[in-house]
Amino acid sequence: MSNLKDKKICVVGLGYVGLPLAIAFGQQTEINAFDIKQSRIEELKQGVDYNNDVSKEELKKAKINFSADPNIIKNSNFIIIAVPTPIDANRKPDIDLLIGASSIVGKQLNQGDIVVYESTVYPGCTERDCIPILAKESNLKYPGEFKVGYSPERINPGDTVNTLDKIVKVVSGCDQQTLDTIADVYSTIIKAGVHKASSIKVAEAAKIIENTQRDVNIALINELKIIFDRANINWQDVLKASNTKWNFLDFKPGLVGGHCIGVDPYYLANEAIRLGYNPRVILAGRTINDSMGVYEAKRLINYLADKEVAKDAKLLILGATFKPNISDIRNSKVQDIVNELKKEGYQVDIHEPHVKTDKLFGCNNIKDIANYDIIIKAVRHDAFKDIKFDYEIIYN
Template structure:
């Protein structure tokens, strides 16, 4: 390997790639590459629409630059791929962004270069799916002319405490020398330290089970919520009581969306099915979590009927549309499914979210957001996302009479204010 002095190209500048590029750019010559020219223009002006990186940090480093020009990439010798790995409409892994990124890297690849993947995949994807693309496009031989690593991303969008350098990083390489190189490269910027896995497949598997484990645990408490609702017991009170035991895990019920927890398990189950095993617990958890939007809508409609509301043309306000609080990320947000359920019941639905980009929501889901709370009153009000701005809203004043239903999905509103919560 000749990459003693790394010149780093980060491929994909979303929630994962941009913070990583900024950190590497503090120590090494680094370029951030993205196919979206508008994204590049914004970043060059110091504007990050994801709100993960401040303008000061974007403009501070003389070693960091941005481009959408593939020709420039050949000047670099370490390529870090951080593109999305979504699922299709049938919940099957969609590797097309990853394979296209591999083609882009393959055109710039030279002898001695290292390609590191961070995108979440099933075990084997790096060496079985990506490497053949790199070899085909570059004409080079894997583990002879170029080398690969895998270091799974652990970005938590919107989290200003557990940032990229403060989360321990798993690393791996296609041979022992590459593994050492990749580990030392990340160790130079990750203050929380690194963990060198024994192989790329182990590192891939470690990533995909992290979010699968969370998905299953949330599915468990979601099921408890359904059961306790039928029993007339407050789920949050039960969890608070159970949480007094030192080893009780503090999971809460909720809508499971986002780019990781609601997606990653399907990468593992797909691979399991390919080798002849049908995973039961993982898929059961996925099915239950995917049904929660419909369950919440149904429960709210029932509460409205009990209060003598006419459901057709009733007015519903949904507070929050992003997949989590204090974050503009709308990817795979299950609140959209909730809104769709209300619309199918014949309700008129308003959605307010001060964090979401109105144009992005319109383009992705054909949904018009309220630009502000405009003084209207509603037959039902749903707190779907616990944005800090909602703490200052007088939700009681939004009720269309005393019979209006207030439902708290996140369990953060005063109990005396709400009719029910998940």
């Protein structure tokens, strides 16, 4: 494609975000792809994605040179960084991996290269924290000798409708020419088109508020559910009635886990606090959503007590991932459910077909679901559609 002429793309970080991106570009032109984890590179070279996000056929079809050797970055001129941006134990942004990736990329940078960050960050992070590392490690001057952009990733793993090519891509660049180049490059893979943001900070902020808005809205509905649970009012019936109004927002209560919605608002909150503002609504939303696992576990324990279920009964939890039809268990609130049940002295096994390990949250991840006394559905995987259960977390 003409927009990719003279471009040698390298995707750095091949996880839920980086791999689909590499596949999309690798269908257009030959690209490079680097991950720090040798085992990840080995599995991808063998045509296997243990995230279950990308098929063997897609991996085979794309022209991608996978490598765990940073030298592969040197032989590229359009570098996309998609490494994790988690929070630490104090719920503060932990950008060590982003700094690490910037340092690796900086060492390989050539004059004229463009670096685009895709990781979710607080507004200001790219310019304040990442670019100085690129400049230092490369000994190149910014913005004269290398260029930078930011293009947040908005994919929703497990979502087969809103796929990468169907989601408008917000792009930004350090100057107009860089912005236009970045927009042209992404246009080759994004059928939905690109939105040119007016600055890198605007693009960073746009992404972080999408997830913050979602988190706060879910928190409100979770709080309403808590109130209706106490009042013994069926919350599903309430929402059904309220949803008949044209401007009622259709959010459902739920367990907010994962590494995006449950994490990104802390990035924004932390930046707000740095600027001297206490973001009360954002943090209240986080507090409510972070507490929902324990809240729902307590309701489940009351149910078991009402049913006089013995402590040595065999309990099975269906699903452990943070949302349906994916294999990602990071920050899954199902862990809180398991912990609370164990604290009460219950024996629990898990059936999670999307995760291949034998143990999950200290429980056996079993395959044969026969012979359980109580089956608790925690995740609405399609694979569970025909399985009968006794109790469903939140949706009961």
